[in-house]
Amino acid sequence: MPSHAHPFHNATIPVKPFRLSHTQQQVDDMKTLIRLSPLGPATYENDPARDEKMGISMQSMREIKEAWLEYDWLARQEDLNALPQYIAQVVDTDSKTGKEHTFDVHFVGKMSEIEEAIPLILLHGWPGMGLFELTPMIEALKTAGAPPLHLIIME
Secondary structure (H helix, E strand, O other), X not given: OOXXXXXXXXXXXXXXXXXXXXXXXXXXXXXXXXXXXXXXXXXXXXXXXXXXXXXXXXXHHXXXXXXXXXXXXXXXXXXXXXXXXXXXXXXXXXXXXXXXXXXXXXXXXXXXXXXXXXXXXXXXXOOOOOHHHHOHHHHHHHHOOOOOEEEEEEO
């Protein structure tokens, strides 16, 4: 893809298109590791009868492990790759040492066809509210009759 083929070709920092590309073998290997990873012993702190202020219960850990074994990662990868994704290289300078660090920042960029559109950045918190929870907002914001928007969704 030519460097000018994406909407950020005039950016002041390097931005390049991004696609996930995990193979079936990589997914199988991950599931093997999950399947073979032992859970710790039952303890007072992880007893499911206790509230989760003491940490996650052993029962919850078993359920999460099973969910990951059943999860269809390649289908989710296909869903993600349907979105216009990018990686921006951001340089941060340590104020004490002056040393520079470069970070790759992943985002979805849905740009308006109107150049003067208002830029809006959607950020998520943890836990929950990740990329898939924010993406339905793209069409809602685009069709809400609001002013045109350039949407950046940070993962």
